[in-house]
Amino acid sequence: MKSLRGWLSPLVYLSNNWISLVGVVVVTAATVTWMVFLPITLRGGLLHPYFGIVVYLLLPGIFVSGLVLIPVGIYWNRRRQKAKGSFPSTFPPLDPRSPELRKLAAFVMVTTFLNIIIASQFSYSAVRYMDTTAFCGQTCHVVMQPEFTAHQRSPHSHVECVNCHIGPGASWFVRSKFSGVGQLIAVFLNNYPRPIPVPVRNLRPARETCETCHWRQKFAEDRLRDIATYGEDEQNTLSHTVLMLHLGGGPSRTGIHGRHLGQGVTVRYYASDEKRQTIPYVEYTSAGTTTIFTSGNVKPAPSQLREMDCIDCHNRPTHIYQMPARAVDDAMLTGELSSSLPFVKKQAVVILKQSYATESDAVARIPAAFEDFYRNNYPKVYGQQRDDITRSGKALLTIFQHNIFPAMKVNWGTYPNNLGHTDFDGCFRCHDEQHAAQGGKTITQDCSACHNLLASDEKNPKILVDLGISPAAK
Ligand code: HEC
Ligand code: HEC
Ligand code: HEC
Ligand code: HEC
Ligand code: HEC
Known part of the structure; x- marks a missing residue:
């Protein structure tokens, strides 16, 4: 007790300095601010990303630095007083029975207890916050803008980034946090690669991410696809390509899924380029x-x-970037781009394919170029369908903003999509009849192995009519 008192009394004496006092004020201020936000954070409410940075990352930082200031002040005061020779050799005795000291001890105990609770809540919510889509996608706004934008419009928009990029389990969580520190530094130093290179190294195996939601055993057998395309003629003639895709599934070894992932099937391959687009070697078990x-x-x-x-x-299950013609077809199907305007398909694609140095360049030029085309070439249409033209010009800009990100050097086709074979090599990276086994057997390009082509660029395919799907309605 005696030695503790001998140790404590200089501390009490020395803590009376401005640095430590500032520390106390900072800790108190951070605590009070935190309490104000407590009701929101406890409800788990998602905040505006910048607000999240303040509450979950900045505030804990301030809190901890306040805590650190207190001993720093004590140390500084001690050195200063020693240097001046004013450091007293004895201190006024601390009497354990004195009410002041008891109050002080009680105060220290209570605040320490509170601090531990607050600090642990802080770090817990900071870690949780860093796992949200808002943090991943919006905090580093420019860097993640392409992925975030595409994600918001995809079938997985309600699946958080971490579900695919980290997945369940502690070891991947720790790994991701370590590599995340390096990425944060790169962002601060502004030396991260643009565009972000693919494939993502160390992406967690799909078995532990995708397959926590999609069950291999439950794949559909076949899937009908109706691909609608507008022509480049004046009437933007609509035609349909109808495919029956043989998806295969279950434990069987048939169809698209079963032949690569069915029970007892393993496909291993070697790609000779970074992006895995050239595949000269395939091992099929x-x-x-x-x-x-x-x-x-x-x-x-x-x-x-x-x-x-x-x-x-x-x-590209979620970061789906389209090619210009397809994006225009989709916008025309939904009516965002008016299909009653002459040559709208052709002209829209021409405008999208121009190069734009920045997003604001596109904002300035795309709707204007679209309006100019009709003003100059179709003055009558321009007079009659003015609203349609303005609206469609804006929709065209939206297509640009969903797919092209000049700041990240993401352009048409920057990220190839491997599902299919028309826009990119995709399946034909292997299925090209050029990959041969001993004896001459090749990986097939037989059109009906993967799908039956039920209609090819037809205006009014009988198959859709028979199935009761009205192509005219589109
Ligand atoms: C449904 C799963 C899934 C979700 C959800 C998801 N991603 Fe991805 N992401 C992927 C896959 C798969 C790749 C790998 C593409 C490759 O390697 O070719 C990828 C690639 C990326 C890349 C590399 C660049 C690129 O465009 O391919 C970044 C950056 C990225 N994701 C960020 C995010 C962010 C930010 C979110 C949340 C807003 C997110 N991802 C949500 C599956 C997902
Ligand atoms: C957290 C759960 C979850 C994870 C993880 C997940 N998905 Fe999905 N996925 C879904 C849901 C839910 C849908 C259905 C969305 C809908 O119907 O609107 C879906 C839809 C899909 C579709 C169909 C899309 C379409 O156009 O019909 C594909 C393909 C797909 N996911 C592949 C993947 C792949 C590949 C991964 C891993 C990179 C993955 N998913 C990870 C939940 C998930
Ligand atoms: C060999 C290539 C290939 C592999 C490997 C593959 N898929 Fe597919 N998958 C396809 C194709 C092609 C389609 C049909 C796409 C379409 O309809 O546009 C598809 C469709 C799907 C669908 C939509 C099915 C429906 O009925 O709507 C889901 C979900 C899906 N895949 C999930 C997965 C998951 C999960 C894995 C990994 C276990 C996987 N796929 C592996 C090629 C593949
Ligand atoms: C990495 C190479 C590779 C890629 C990429 C690939 N496959 Fe395959 N695929 C194979 C191999 C190898 C076989 C088995 C060939 C054999 O045994 O004759 C196969 C077999 C198939 C079969 C069975 C063919 C038959 O004759 O019954 C289908 C269907 C199939 N693949 C669809 C697809 C689709 C669809 C894609 C693209 C989404 C795709 N594959 C992408 C390597 C690949
Ligand atoms: C290895 C499997 C495979 C083979 C072989 C194959 N296809 Fe495909 N094909 C696909 C897949 C997968 C898609 C994409 C479906 C989707 O977009 O959902 C596709 C899409 C298409 C489309 C629609 C293109 C569009 O506009 O989106 C056409 C047309 C087509 N294939 C024709 C053919 C023809 C002709 C052959 C024979 C030379 C062939 N395919 C061979 C897998 C294959």
């Missing part, structure tokens, strides 16, 4: 037999092989 297909003379080491999973076909 099914029911215990392995066949090797190669195009050219390559012999990769086992460590260079990648096991195929969902992401090798669905590499």
Whole structure:
């Protein structure tokens, strides 16, 4: 008790300095601010991203620095007084029975207890906050803008970034937090790559992310796809391509899913380029037999092989960037772009394909160019459909803003989509009849292996009529 008193009394004496007092004020202020927000944070309400930074990241920082200031002040005061020679050799005795000291002890105990609760709540909510879509997608606004924008419009818009990029389990969580620190530094130093390169290294295996929601055993057998396309003629003639995709599924080894991911099937491949677009070597194992297909003379080491999973076909499940013609078709189907304007399909694509240095450049030029086209070439239409033209010009700009991000150097086709074979090589990276096994068997390009082509660019396909899907309504 005696030694404790001998140790405590100089502390009490020394803490009476302006640095420590500022520390006390800062801690108190941070605590009070935190209490004001407590009702919102306890409800788990999502805040505006910048507000989130303040409450979850900045405030704890201020709180902790206030705590640190107190001992720093004590240390500084001690050095100062020693240097001046005014450091007293004895201190007024601290009497444990004195009411002042008891009050002080009680105060220190209560505040320490509160501080521990507050600090743990702070760090818990900071970690939780960093896992939200708002933090991932909006905090580093420019950097993540392309991915965030695409995510918001995708079938996975309600799936948080971390569900695919981190997934459940502690070890990936820690890994992601470590690599996240490096990324944050790169953002502050402004030396991150633009565009962000793909494939994402160390993306967690799909089995542990996608397959926590999508069950391999539950895939649909076949899927009808109606692809509507507008022509580049004056009437923007609408036509349909209808596919029946043989998705396959369940434990079977048939169809698109079953042939690559069915029970006992493993596909391993070697890509000779960064983006996995050139695949000269494929190893196919099914029911215990392995066949090797190669195009050219390559012999990769086992460590260079990648096991195929969902992401090798669905590499854009949520960050879906479209090509200009498809994006225009979709906007015309929904009516955002008026299909009653002459040559609207052709002209819209022409305008989208121009190069725009910045987003504001596009804002200034796209709607204007669209209006100019009709003012100059179709003055009569321009007079009659003025509102349609203005609205469509704005819709065209929106297409640009959903797909092109000059600040991140994301342009048409920057991120290839591997699902299909028309816009990018996709399936034909392997299914090109050029990959041969010993004996000459190739990976097939037989059109009906993957889908039946029920109609090809037809105006009014009988199959849709028979199925009761009215193509005219579109
Ligand atoms: C449904 C799963 C899923 C969700 C949800 C998701 N991502 Fe992704 N993301 C992927 C996949 C798969 C890739 C890998 C693409 C590749 O390697 O080719 C990717 C790639 C990326 C890339 C690399 C650049 C690019 O465009 O491919 C960034 C950056 C990214 N995601 C950020 C985000 C952010 C931010 C969010 C939340 C707003 C998010 N992701 C939500 C699956 C997802
Ligand atoms: C947290 C759950 C969850 C995770 C993780 C998830 N998905 Fe999904 N996914 C969904 C839901 C829900 C839908 C259905 C959305 C709808 O019908 O609007 C969906 C839809 C899809 C579709 C159909 C899209 C369409 O156009 O019909 C595909 C393909 C898909 N997911 C692939 C993936 C892949 C690949 C991954 C991993 C990179 C993944 N998903 C991860 C929940 C998830
Ligand atoms: C060999 C390429 C390939 C692989 C590997 C693959 N898929 Fe698919 N998947 C497709 C194709 C092609 C479609 C049809 C796309 C369409 O309809 O536009 C599809 C469709 C889907 C759909 C939509 C089905 C429906 O009925 O709406 C889901 C969900 C899906 N895949 C999830 C997955 C998951 C999860 C994995 C990994 C376990 C996976 N896929 C692996 C090619 C693949
Ligand atoms: C990494 C290479 C690779 C990619 C990419 C790939 N496949 Fe395959 N696929 C194979 C191999 C290997 C086989 C088995 C060939 C054999 O045994 O004859 C196969 C078989 C198939 C089969 C069965 C063919 C048959 O004759 O019954 C279908 C269907 C199929 N793939 C669809 C697709 C689709 C759709 C895509 C794109 C979304 C795709 N594959 C992408 C390698 C690939
Ligand atoms: C390895 C599997 C596979 C083979 C082989 C294949 N396709 Fe496809 N095809 C697909 C997939 C997957 C899609 C994309 C479906 C989607 O967009 O949902 C597609 C889409 C298409 C489309 C629609 C294009 C569009 O505008 O979106 C056409 C047309 C087409 N295929 C024609 C063919 C023809 C012709 C052949 C034979 C030379 C062929 N395909 C061989 C898998 C295949």
